[in-house]
Amino acid sequence: MLSRVADALYWMARYSERTQTNAHILQVQLLNMLEQSGKEHDYLDHWEAILNICASKQEYLSNYTALRVNPLIDYLLFSTKNGNALHTTLRAVRENARVTRDSMPAELWEIQNAFYLTKQQALLTRKRPIPLIELQAFLQDIRKTLLKATGLIEGTMDRDLPFYFMQIGKWLERAEKIIRMIVTILAQHKESAISLAEEDGTFLLDLAAARESFLRKYRQTNLVAVMRYLVQDEHFPCSVMFCLQKIEEAIIAIEQDTSSVRFLTLHAMIKRFASTMNLINFEQLDIHEAIIIMEERLGQCIAFGDAFSTIYHLYEPNLQP
Template sequence: MLSRVADALYWMARYSERTQTNAHILQVQLLNMLEQSGKENEYIDHWEAVLDICASKEEYLTFYESIRVNLLIEYLLFSDKNCNALHATLRAVRENARVTRDSIPIELWELQNAFYLSLQQEIIGRERPIPLIVLNSFLQNVRKTSLTVTGLIEGSMDRDLPYYFMHVGKWLERAEKTIRMALIILEQHKEVAISLFEVDGTFLLDLSEATESYLRKHRQTNLLCVIQYLLQDKHFPRSVMFCLQKLEESLSCLENDPISARYIELHTPLKNLLFAMMNVDLWNITLEETILLMEERLCQCIDFGNTFATIYHLYEPSVQP
């Protein structure tokens, strides 16, 4: 497989995953805010968290002076200034699908293409502000399309190189996102005097689509319990542990030979990450230590992504060995 095509498949999967998660997060927040008043601290906190999880607050503030709902919606969903706006990630998915059309099911390309075109037609040109009910149904459509995409991939793609490159993109993106969500929520508590043991984790559960799964197994929604769950649960498909296991599976399928140099080079850091994740114990460390630990894990994920890209020549080198 061409490096360029592998790269495009990997990024298509990452952007697709990003789109799906961000759409969910935005949907949660748009409903959530209906019950809050604009003056409450929680309201601002939640929007700031969403902004930092789906994009970057720092970057947002270089364009706008204040955090206001309509501006945020524009920025997170449609603005050209934000490379992680839903419109931009959907475009990236479509363009990557377009250049890999000969490696993915035709229906997959058609689905991504038709969805992007309908977005262009129905939403982009619409008068602002877009009514909440329209936004909500749009976000719902994004999620439904993502689910169809997942179904198509799982149900119709050969278990071959293209499939596994997409797999790695998807699970790595998801692992990073989950760590990031936990990290951002933790950082928001740095300036608050309340002890972490008393903080509620419902919002994080909602953002990470974990409420249903978590509440079946636990009664307390304490933030630390929630984070521990999101990092370590082996059965919840958004937990970091689950994602890492999926990555490990993909690697063994990409490289059939467990003693090949490529496999060892990739598997070693992954194994280290898995081990580190297994041994996380949030109950006996301070908030600062917890944040540091999360940052380290996030860096490990990013490093793994870089190693993966280097080994398979995903970043176009000028001369290959």
């Protein structure tokens, strides 16, 4: 497979995952917000967290004056200054699909293309501010379309190189996002006097779309229990451990020769990553230790992505045969 094509498939999957999660996060907040007043701590805290998870608060504040709904929506959905605005990531999904359409099922391309050409373009031309109810419908549409795409990938794609490159993109993005959410939420509680075991973790559960699954198994929604679930649960498909397991499977499928340098390098990295994740004992950490550890894990996640891209020449292909 061409390095350029592998790169595009990998990024298409990453952007698709990112779009889906960001759309979900926005949906959560647009609903939560209805019960909060603009001056409450929760309200501001939540928007701040969302900015840091989906984009960057600093960048936002350099372009807008205050945390207000309409500018926030504008920034997170449409702004060209935000490289992770939904409009931008959706376009990236479609453009990457466009250059790799000969490596994917025709229907997959058509779903993404149709969404881009109809719903997305239609929203762009709407007069702003767009009514919340329409925004909600749009966010729901995004998620449904991308879930349909995921179904097509799972159900119709050959288990071949293009499939596994997309898998690695998707699971790596998901793992990174979960860790990023945890780091952000922890940072917000930095000055808090109460311990992690007493902090409420429901907002984090909602952001990670984990509430339903979590509440089926546990009653306590304190931050420790929630973090443990999001990091270490082996069955929940958004947990970091689950993602790492899927990445390992994909590496094994891409590199059938388990003695190759490529395999050994990547496999060792992912194994080490998984075991450091597993070893975290959230009960015994105070908030500062937890932040440091999770920031380290975030670094590990990013380092794995870089190593993967370098090994498969996704950035600058090596000229040596």
